[in-house]
Amino acid sequence: MAKPSGSRVALLGFGTVGQAxxxxLCSGEVPQVQLTHIFNRNVDAKRVDWVPASVRWTDVVEDILASDADIVVELVGGLHPAYEWVRSALLAGKSVVTANKQLMAHYGTELLDLARAQGREVRFEASVAGGIPVLRALQEGLAGDRLVEVRGILNGTCNYILSRMQADAVSFGDALAEAQKAGYAEADPTEDLDGADAAAKLAIIAAVGLRRPVRVTDIATRSIRPIEPVDFEYARQLGCTIRQIARASVEDSGAVFAAVRPALVPLSSGFGQNAGSQNLVTVRGVFGGETSFSGHGAGGSPTAVAVVSDVLSVRRAAGEAAPPSEPTPFHIVSGDFVAPHYVRFTVNDKPGILAQVTAAYARYGINIEGVLQLPKFRKDRLPFVTTLEECSESVLDRALAEVAQSDFHVQAPLSLPIFA
Known part of the structure; x- marks a missing residue:
């Protein structure tokens, strides 16, 4: 395929990012790329006068698939029908650029294999931390290293909520309401709060950076919902704060670890200092050590810049033969943390509680490092904390399930790993 003098682009979706x-593309800043088609449902309500008259508007996706566009930019979001449309575009001989993290997390390996078979491209920089060119950095800037670990704050909603709880001791519910009012959280924030959003991004980074494709459904997740202002008070006594951390690593045995968890991180660390809706990604390589990337994780303009950069990358790659490849295998994933842990109990205080807790720990071979108890709380709803030496999260869960059978609990224990 000869390199074209100008690439023709069709947009699937004309929401916030699509408009950006x-x-x-209409600004004249990228004259080598021409916007030719815009698809959106209820397209007449979406028309704007700043788009050139030469651009065709449609609400029929087949118009896009049958068009002369070289590149389809998918911005409709979700899994379906985005998957079917992207697959059809590739089969029609078009390259694809997408900002759809769920699509790439669930179907990325299949779509990349199909693109190679068709001699086309799928680019997806904007699907992870839209304002940070992290995927390009992993593929190009760090290509000479063998990356073995990635840790990241990948969800701006969770980071905003936890930052507000840390700064002003507001409740989780109040911090969530603030995030929704500020536009950082959706009306239904389930995917953000419970880790699914960060898990999708982590799956993409693991495939690109660690070269270990994993199924997003295999990534273990835990919610930030049980975290309370008191946890930040206790964390501060330990020189820490709390953040939602997405982590993937390749162990010495070759096993792949991947999980998304709220965790204690040092206040002085990059993760501890990262506040508001900012994203932060740190990767560790065998030869180059640690490298970090930070910036806005989402938003119309930053994400649009990443999308257009991918369009230009596709154009530059036109004419290059894709190497043949076998279907890409998925790797088996473990999500079992081995780390020091923080465990907060909330109890109706009476003699012997700590003895029962320590006895349960001992039965499972878990060593206590310390006990923290602030004096200002009511006895009938008393929060206290045990910090533990390194232990497996699955073993700790079994110990806590046993302790939870006792009648002194006011609410379930909360366990968080502690990251250095």
């Missing part, structure tokens, strides 16, 4: 992409 169209503005860049």
């Amino acid at each position: 992409v169209a503005r860049i």
Whole structure:
């Protein structure tokens, strides 16, 4: 395929990001790329006068698939029908650029294999931390290293909520309401709060950076919902704060670890200092050590810049033969943390509680490092904390399930790993 003098682009979706992409393509700043088609449901309500008259508007996706566009930019989001449309575009001989993290987390390996078979491209920089070119950095800037670990704050909603709870001791519910009012959280924030959003991004980074494709459904997740202001008080006594951390690593045995968890991190660390809706990604290589990337994780304009950059990358790659490849296998994933842990109990205080807790720990071979108890709380709802030496999360869960059978609990224990 000869390198074209100008690439023709069709947009699937004209929401916040789609409009921002169209503005860049219509600005004259990228004359080598021409916007030719815009698809959106209820397209007449979406028309704007700043898009050139030469651009065709449609609400029929088949118009896009049958068009002369070289590149389809998918910005409709979700799994379906985005998957079917992207697959059809590749089969129609078009390259694809997408900002759809769920699509790439669930179907990315299949779509990349199909693109190679068709001699086309799928680019997806904007699907992870839209304002940070982290995937390009992993593929190009760090290509000479063998990356073995990635840790990241990949969800701006959770980071905003936890930052507010840390700064002003507001409740989880109040911090969530603030995030929704500020536009950082959706009306239904389930995917953000419970880790599914970060898990999708982690799956993409693991495939690109660690070269270990994993099924997003195999990534263990835990919610930030049980965290309370008191946890930040206790964390501060330990020189820490709390963040939602997505972590994937390749162990010496070759096993792949991947999980998304709220965790204690040192206040002085990059993760502890990362506040508001900012994203932060740190990767560790065998030869180059640690490298970090930070910036806005989402938003119309930053994501649009990443999308247009991918469009230009596809154009530059036109004419290059894709190497043949076998279907890419998935790797088996473990999500069992081995780390020091923080465990907060909330109890109706009476003699012998600590003895029962320590006895349960002992039965499972778990060593206590310390006990923390602030004096200001009511006895009938008393929070106290045990910090533990390194232990397996699965073993700790079994010990806590046993302790939870006792009648002194006011609510379930909360366990969080402690990261250095």
